[in-house]
Amino acid sequence: MEIIDRGWQDSFNFANQPLPQDAVHALLDTPFDPTWRSRLQRAAKAAPEFGFSALAFISLAGSSLAEDGSFAQSPDLDVPLNAPASSRLLWTKHGFVLHTRVPVRRQDAVLGFMEAERPLPQMDEALHDTTHLGETADFAICAAAGENMHCFPLRSTQGNVLRNYPRNIAGQPLPMSHALAGKSGVVHARDYRGRDVIAAYRPMGDTGLGTVLKIDSAELYQPLAATLWELPAILLPLMTMGFLLLRLQVMPLVRKMAEEIGEREKAEKYIRFLAYHDALTGLPNRLQIQERFDQAADCAQRNGSRLALVFLDLDGFKRINDSLGHSAGDAVLKEAAARLRDSVRNGDTVSRQGGDEFLILLTDLGDDAVITKIMDQILTRQMAPFHCEGIDLSTSVSMGIAVYPDDGRDFETLLKKADMAMYQAKDSGRNTYRFHNPQMSLDVIEHLQIYHGLRRAIDRDEFVLYYQPQIDLASGRITGAEALLRWQEPERGLVTPGRFIAIAEESGLITPIGEWVLEEACRQAAAWCQMGVSNLVVAVNISAVQFLRGNLDDSVVRALERSGLAADLLELELTESALIHNTENTLGVVRRLKSLGVKLSIDDFGTGYSNLAYLRRFAVDKIKIDQSFVRDMLDDPNDAAIIRAIIQMARTLNLKTIAEGVEHERTLDALRRCQCDEVQGYHISEPLPTDQFTRFLLTWREGWIHTAEGGKRAKC
Ligand SMILES: Nc1nc2c(ncn2[C@@H]2O[C@@H]3COP(=O)(O)O[C@H]4[C@@H](O)[C@H](n5cnc6c(=O)[nH]c(N)nc65)O[C@@H]4COP(=O)(O)O[C@H]3[C@H]2O)c(=O)[nH]1
Numbered sequence: 001m002e003i004i005d006r007g008w009q010d011s012f013n014f015a016n017q018p019l020p021q022d023a024v025h026a027l028l029d030t031p032f033d034p035t036w037r038s039r040l041q042r043a044a045k046a047a048p049e050f051g052f053s054a055l056a057f058i059s060l061a062g063s064s065l066a067e068d069g070s071f072a073q074s075p076d077l078d079v080p081l082n083a084p085a086s087s088r089l090l091w092t093k094h095g096f097v098l099h100t101r102v103p104v105r106r107q108d109a110v111l112g113f114m115e116a117e118r119p120l121p122q123m124d125e126a127l128h129d130t131t132h133l134g135e136t137a138d139f140a141i142c143a144a145a146g147e148n149m150h151c152f153p154l155r156s157t158q159g160n161v162l163r164n165y166p167r168n169i170a171g172q173p174l175p176m177s178h179a180l181a182g183k184s185g186v187v188h189a190r191d192y193r194g195r196d197v198i199a200a201y202r203p204m205g206d207t208g209l210g211t212v213l214k215i216d217s218a219e220l221y222q223p224l225a226a227t228l229w230e231l232p233a234i235l236l237p238l239m240t241m242g243f244l245l246l247r248l249q250v251m252p253l254v255r256k257m258a259e260e261i262g263e264r265e266k267a268e269k270y271i272r273f274l275a276y277h278d279a280l281t282g283l284p285n286r287l288q289i290q291e292r293f294d295q296a297a298d299c300a301q302r303n304g305s306r307l308a309l310v311f312l313d314l315d316g317f318k319r320i321n322d323s324l325g326h327s328a329g330d331a332v333l334k335e336a337a338a339r340l341r342d343s344v345r346n347g348d349t350v351s352r353q354g355g356d357e358f359l360i361l362l363t364d365l366g367d368d369a370v371i372t373k374i375m376d377q378i379l380t381r382q383m384a385p386f387h388c389e390g391i392d393l394s395t396s397v398s399m400g401i402a403v404y405p406d407d408g409r410d411f412e413t414l415l416k417k418a419d420m421a422m423y424q425a426k427d428s429g430r431n432t433y434r435f436h437n438p439q440m441s442l443d444v445i446e447h448l449q450i451y452h453g454l455r456r457a458i459d460r461d462e463f464v465l466y467y468q469p470q471i472d473l474a475s476g477r478i479t480g481a482e483a484l485l486r487w488q489e490p491e492r493g494l495v496t497p498g499r500f501i502a503i504a505e506e507s508g509l510i511t512p513i514g515e516w517v518l519e520e521a522c523r524q525a526a527a528w529c530q531m532g533v534s535n536l537v538v539a540v541n542i543s544a545v546q547f548l549r550g551n552l553d554d555s556v557v558r559a560l561e562r563s564g565l566a567a568d569l570l571e572l573e574l575t576e577s578a579l580i581h582n583t584e585n586t587l588g589v590v591r592r593l594k595s596l597g598v599k600l601s602i603d604d605f606g607t608g609y610s611n612l613a614y615l616r617r618f619a620v621d622k623i624k625i626d627q628s629f630v631r632d633m634l635d636d637p638n639d640a641a642i643i644r645a646i647i648q649m650a651r652t653l654n655l656k657t658i659a660e661g662v663e664h665e666r667t668l669d670a671l672r673r674c675q676c677d678e679v680q681g682y683h684i685s686e687p688l689p690t691d692q693f694t695r696f697l698l699t700w701r702e703g704w705i706h707t708a709e710g711g712k713r714a715k716c
Pocket residue numbers: 468483484485496497498501514517541542543573603604627660661662663680681682683687
């Protein structure tokens with residue numbers, strides 16, 4: 001039910017974001033306005049990100065204004081749902097699909113409609129997720145069709161739907177008929193195949209659908225039946241052997257029978273338990289927390305108190321699951337669940353949504369201070385390491401908070417807002433929490449637009465590299481050029497990496513983008529070399545994601561081969577965090593790169609772990625002192641002391657140092673006095689497009705450039 005409600009709510013929210021609203025409104029008067037049509041089309045293109053497989057905006061007259069994706073054609077089953085209105089549940093060859101039609105509104109006026117389809121893989125899973133209950137366990141979802149019913153495929157119907165199937169067989173109601181009559185319970189009855197089953201039934205909210213979870217009685221009672229079958233054969237000889245033997249032989253059997261009956265009751269209880277709990281952690285499931293929310297909201301409305309819904313996601317869970325396996329993943333989830341339960345008050349509810357997502361309902365709240373106290377408690381507890389399969393693991397969590405009634409009054413709205421806030425917490429570096437604020441909805445749209453734009457940017461040739469010179473302080477020579485990525489986005493203009501690198505990392509797009517950067521930077525460095533610029537090292541930023549997930553060493557080899565650039569004219573700038581994780585794999589990649597002759601520098605040094613051991617282990621060549629220290633070094637003695645310490649340490653380890661973010665002559669002098677090797681910053685030059693950087697190179701110092709005719713040949 002919540003999946004369907006959420007799907008409908010998502011459609012409604014999507015349709016009523018400012019961009020679609022404005023566009024549909026504008027197209028009321030000028031239906032063919034190309035600017036608004038193209039904006040609306042951009043909004044439609046964001047559909048997959050919201051989980052839609054198809055989406056169309058439709059005018060009041062019924063014509064399509066913009067659409068994306070393809071709607072299901074001739075589904076095997078198509079049933080209208082009572083609520084939310086204008087929704088239909090379809091069964092297609094890919095599984096369940098929710099079809100919704102929602103109004104695009106401004107205040108009370110309907111401006112148009114949005115039709116959307118969203119696959120519901122969670123419901124597909126529900127059909128198959130019964131195997132752990134037993135061989136014959138099965139889950140059914142049906143809709144009333146007059147006196148009969150239509151049923152979506154069960155495990156036992158092997159993908160086939162049941163159309164117009166009777167609700168009673170031989171005068172006896174099937175368990176589903178109770179669910180379709182709006183009742184919940186457990187019965188021993190005959191199912192549609194005429195088999196005896198034990199079945200739990202319940203209606204699916206107000207949708208008009210019914211659900212049944214059932215298992216064949218024969219399977220459930222099999223051990224008991226076997227015992228009963230043996231009984232007469234044993235009893236006859238026993239009767240002649242007298243009381244003693246009777247006690248010895250029969251009593252254990254009787255006890256066994258009693259146990260079997262106990263087992264049967266346990267199975268029944270388990271079926272009931274599953275309807276309201278998560279099987280892995282034993283926590284309440286989504287259905288239960290939603291019911292508790294409804295009760296708490298009624299109460300809060302009466303006494304004017306507040307509630308909070310917290311959406312919590314474990315940070316880095318996928319990495320644990322992928323690298324250590326599912327049993328370690330399960331252990332982490334159980335431990336996280338136990339800690340969450342311990343971190344909240346008695347009246348609060350912790351539930352598992354699925355995967356590594358949890359929901360927490362905090363009731364009876366005064367001001368936000370109570371919420372932040374609980375959030376801090378959760379963060380602290382989750383971070384404590386725990387022992388799992390021979391290793392110490394620790395996790396952190398990101399949380400988003402939506403407050404009743406400030407952020408909304410119904411469960412789905414609050415859930416959606418808490419979800420958005422959770423993403424903000426992730427964006428802010430994880431291991432933290434954020435309260436929802438209205439700006440977040442706009443941020444989500446912006447985030448999606450950037451994501452979709454990035455996917456096409458390489459093919460459309462929209463990336464460019466700018467270069468910023470790096471200068472040797474002793475000689476004044478240009479020793480290097482840092483390649484800095486820019487995105488020439490058709491509508492936004494030149495976009496700097498701060499706005500898109502994190503999205504590229506999160507979506508994995510950083511790998512192809514990073515490869516493009518490597519190829520382009522090497523190609524350009526080789527071109528400068530051909531022009532006669534000698535020993536100019538091009539420095540390329542490598543993201544930690546690219547380093548850990550991509551085949552960085554292969555990409556580097558390819559870029560060098562294609563461009564013909566000498567390996568020692570390429571420097572890779574890595575952050576400390578890239579080298580700290582996954583050390584064995586990292587070491588292998590670094591060794592290969594070093595064996596090629598590629599240089600390695602550590603970017604933003606001083607802001608991360610600053611672990612000296614890895615500087616040696618990875619044979620780093622250069623340390624880049626973070627601009628946050630450089631910026632204030634003249635005014636802040638602590639920053640100046642840190643810079644001096646970094647430079648001294650680097651000298652001891654025989655590493656070069658470069659200071660970034662040098663904006664003033666006086667900073668440059670101070671760095672020279674500290675014996676910093678190189679500098680980079682606006683004082684010398686901002687990052688420049690290729691042609692301007694080439695001019696910069698040619699005019700920087702007389703006599704520095706050696707042409708091929710001039711004697712000294714450039715190394716390329
Ligand atoms: N205030 C101030 N800023 C200065 C000064 N001199 C240089 N900067 C800016 O400082 C940033 C230095 O790059 P970064 O620390 O590697 O930080 C880079 C880097 O981490 C990332 N980045 C840039 N290009 C790439 C790329 O191709 N791949 C990856 N993975 N990340 C990139 O984006 C970050 C930001 O890049 P930009 O916006 O180009 O910002 C650049 C540069 O324009 C100065 O004197 N004052």
